[in-house]
Amino acid sequence: MSTLEIRDLHVSVETKEGPKPILRGVDLTIESGQTHAIMGPNGSGKSTLASALAGHPKYQVTSGTVTLDGEDVLAMTVDERARAGLFLAMQYPVEVPGVSVANFLRTAKTAIDGEAPKLRTWGREVKDAMSNLRIDSAFSERSVNEGFSGGEKKRHEILQMELFKPQIAILDETDSGLDVDALRVVSEGVNRAKENTDVGVLLITHYTRILRYIKPDFVHVFVDGRIAEEGGPELAERLEDEGYDKYVGTAAPAAV
Amino acid sequence: MTTTTDLTTDHSRAVADGAHTHGVGAKPQGSRAERLTSFSLDDIPVPTGREEEWRFSPVARIQPLFDGGLGTAGADGSGVRVTVDAAPEVKVETVGRDDARLGRAGKPGDRTGVTAWNAFQQATVVTVPAEAVASDVTSVRFDGEQAGAATPSAAHVLVRAERHAEAVVVIDHAGVATLNQTVEIDVADGAQLTVVSVQDWADGAVHTSSHRARLGRDAKLKHVVVTFGGDVVRITPDAEFTAEGGEVEMVGLYFADADQHQEHRLFVDHAVPRCKSRVTYKGALQGSGAHTVWVGDVLIQADAEGTDTYELNRNLVLTDGARADSVPNLEIETGEIDGAGHASATGRFDDEQLFYLMARGIPETDARRLVVRGFFAELIQEIGVESVEERLIASIEAELEKSMSVITGVATPAGGADEAE
Ligand SMILES: Nc1ncnc2c1ncn2[C@@H]1O[C@H](COP(=O)(O)OP(=O)(O)OP(=O)(O)O)[C@@H](O)[C@H]1O
Ligand SMILES: [Mg+2]
Numbered sequence: 001m002s003t004l005e006i007r008d009l010h011v012s013v014e015t016k017e018g019p020k021p022i023l024r025g026v027d028l029t030i031e032s033g034q035t036h037a038i039m040g041p042n043g044s045g046k047s048t049l050a051s052a053l054a055g056h057p058k059y060q061v062t063s064g065t066v067t068l069d070g071e072d073v074l075a076m077t078v079d080e081r082a083r084a085g086l087f088l089a090m091q092y093p094v095e096v097p098g099v100s101v102a103n104f105l106r107t108a109k110t111a112i113d114g115e116a117p118k119l120r121t122w123g124r125e126v127k128d129a130m131s132n133l134r135i136d137s138a139f140s141e142r143s144v145n146e147g148f149s150g151g152e153k154k155r156h157e158i159l160q161m162e163l164f165k166p167q168i169a170i171l172d173e174t175d176s177g178l179d180v181d182a183l184r185v186v187s188e189g190v191n192r193a194k195e196n197t198d199v200g201v202l203l204i205t206h207y208t209r210i211l212r213y214i215k216p217d218f219v220h221v222f223v224d225g226r227i228a229e230e231g232g233p234e235l236a237e238r239l240e241d242e243g244y245d246k247y248v249g250t251a252a253p254a255a256v
Numbered sequence: 257m258t259t260t261t262d263l264t265t266d267h268s269r270a271v272a273d274g275a276h277t278h279g280v281g282a283k284p285q286g287s288r289a290e291r292l293t294s295f296s297l298d299d300i301p302v303p304t305g306r307e308e309e310w311r312f313s314p315v316a317r318i319q320p321l322f323d324g325g326l327g328t329a330g331a332d333g334s335g336v337r338v339t340v341d342a343a344p345e346v347k348v349e350t351v352g353r354d355d356a357r358l359g360r361a362g363k364p365g366d367r368t369g370v371t372a373w374n375a376f377q378q379a380t381v382v383t384v385p386a387e388a389v390a391s392d393v394t395s396v397r398f399d400g401e402q403a404g405a406a407t408p409s410a411a412h413v414l415v416r417a418e419r420h421a422e423a424v425v426v427i428d429h430a431g432v433a434t435l436n437q438t439v440e441i442d443v444a445d446g447a448q449l450t451v452v453s454v455q456d457w458a459d460g461a462v463h464t465s466s467h468r469a470r471l472g473r474d475a476k477l478k479h480v481v482v483t484f485g486g487d488v489v490r491i492t493p494d495a496e497f498t499a500e501g502g503e504v505e506m507v508g509l510y511f512a513d514a515d516q517h518q519e520h521r522l523f524v525d526h527a528v529p530r531c532k533s534r535v536t537y538k539g540a541l542q543g544s545g546a547h548t549v550w551v552g553d554v555l556i557q558a559d560a561e562g563t564d565t566y567e568l569n570r571n572l573v574l575t576d577g578a579r580a581d582s583v584p585n586l587e588i589e590t591g592e593i594d595g596a597g598h599a600s601a602t603g604r605f606d607d608e609q610l611f612y613l614m615a616r617g618i619p620e621t622d623a624r625r626l627v628v629r630g631f632f633a634e635l636i637q638e639i640g641v642e643s644v645e646e647r648l649i650a651s652i653e654a655e656l657e658k659s660m661s662v663i664t665g666v667a668t669p670a671g672g673a674d675e676a677e
Contacts, residue, residue: 054611057607077614079614079618082614082616082617083617094606094608094609097630098630098634099627099629104616107618107622108617111618111619143630144612164616
């Protein structure tokens with residue numbers, strides 16, 4: 001049982017003109033087994049939240065706290081956060097030429113678990129997870145994300161989520177760019193992880209179609225760097241019909 | 257139709273992945289074809305450092321090797337030991353400078369080239385007899401002894417693969433020396449030769465070397481240069497095709513630390529039709545004052561129709577204060593070619609890659625190791641000589657050990673990955 005607590009989080013991004021405030025007081029609590037969906041217009045700061053939680057050096061936390069089971073996440077380095085149980089499936093996974101998927105998965109698994117996985121069972125586990133996600137076994141020998149299609153990159157992210165077994169997973173637009181079949185395959189992967197490991201999920205998305213496969217317990221509307229409204233799954237349906245106009249207007253005066 | 261072209265492009269400190277391919281363009285100027293080559297000291301004077309071929313070099317540090325009266329490496333008092341360990345099929349001789357087989361693969365094209373040629377008294381000749389297939393690697397070692405470290409000397413090696421012979425020859429350099437060297441490579445019709453030169457010098461070594469290769473009909477040469485050690489290393493490999501069907505693959509790998517100068521200047525001369533050349537050099541740099549230079553000249557002469565050539569240089573700058581110069585030059589004098597291209601890229605260590613790996617729990621030093629190993633991985637596989645590949649991987653690991661002490665304490669730049677301009 002894990003809890004990720006985000007309190008009054010303010011984050012700025014490093015730009016050529018100096019730091020630019022993006023997140024303006026985010027409050028959110030995610031517990032094991034829960035699924036939270038975050039929806040919001042382009043540029044509202046969803047990826048910024050994800051990157052800041054993972055510890056990307058470009059994003060500076062100017063105030064607020066983030067704890068995982070009481071531990072100060074903001075004091076941890078990027079790799080320490082991952083080893084503590086945070087996982088970020090990135091909106092734009094990075095290519096790492098010359099590093100094979102097999103080597104990468106084994107190295108990361110070893111780092112996260114603090115010991116090398118058992119050779120025999122690990123091989124089997126990877127193979128099964130890949131086949132469940134319809135990833136051809138030839139990908140093992142390819143360089144991480146290099147030349148992968150958009151959909152292949154996303155499946156490779158979920159493959160890692162299944163293998164690394166994090167406490168809390170943040171999925172940044174994992175559904176974007178997927179065709180209907182891939183969306184189903186990827187959603188099944190997330191649901192398997194939820195079932196097998198009771199992972200808490202923060203799902204960032206623009207579309208309700210993924211929410212038909214992955215049922216959210218909570219839906220948060222993200223506007224202008226903070227959560228503007230919260231509700232249950234029905235909120236997602238309403239957003240799809242009505243858009244964000246209603247929030248965009250009212251959020252403006254709050255700008256710092 | 258024949259068109260004369262000059263496609264000299266200065267890619268010094270090029271932007272990452274500025275890969276492109278050249279077609280046929282305008283008029284030559286400063287063509288490589290017009291570069292003076294000669295065996296005579298009088299023809300090629302001591303450089304000032306402003307000449308095209310010396311403009312990146314620390315000429316003051318190379319000065320002792322510009323002198324016409326160098327001793328012979330391997331001779332008593334030279335401070336350099338030469339050891340040859342040959343495969344059973346391979347013949348090794350020490351011959352005088354008047355041996356008729358010497359000086360047949362091109363002529364010196366710069367001052368150190370011409371001083372090396374004029375200085376040596378004995379040469380080492382390695383011969384792979386016609387149709388022989390060497391069952392083992394042949395090794396030629398140069399070991400510089402501390403006592404003679406500052407004594408400049410000259411060495412001459414000739415590697416000959418006769419008709420349809422096959423062999424691998426590895427030339428090693430270790431210890432400290434001030435050495436000016438010529439490596440002549442003669443690949444006869446149908447022969448397949450691999451020559452590997454490893455510069456694994458200790459600190460303080462200054463080494464210049466002219467490699468001059470000549471390929472016969474359907475001859476294949478794999479030429480590998482690996483540079484890790486020494487204060488100043490400057491290697492100038494030239495390859496010349498003399499008959500159709502020749503193929504040369506030139507592979508280079510270098511890793512420069514603080515205050516090291518590592519320079520590789522290649523010239524591939526497509527003088528005859530239907531030959532193929534591939535050049536792939538990759539280097540990593542770390543520490544302040546680390547400087548690497550790669551110049552790749554390819555000349556496709558008017559008669560060389562059906563030429564197929566591609567050259568690539570990539571540099572990975574691991575820390576601030578290091579500088580990589582990269583200059584591919586492609587001159588095409590005929591329109592009837594199969595392919596000609598080059599790519600040159602110099603990139604900073606990619607912080608986004610680092611973030612991705614660390615976000616998967618991998619500690620920073622391990623993540624950096626993975627990326628650097630990945631950078632060199634494909635190239636190492638291309639070498640195709642197992643013992644050399646293993647040593648190389650070990651050397652890269654050793655370099656990375658050093659680099660971790662440099663990197664620890666260097667904050668990740670907040671602005672993310674920016675490419676050297
Ligand atoms: N490096 C940067 N320099 C300048 N502005 C930035 C930088 N990174 C992010 N921003 C800005 O921060 C804001 C939030 O960006 P973010 O990527 O978090 O939005 P998002 O909600 O994920 O949008 P999308 O739905 O399009 O993925 C945007 O206005 C963006 O332009
Ligand atoms: Mg986003």
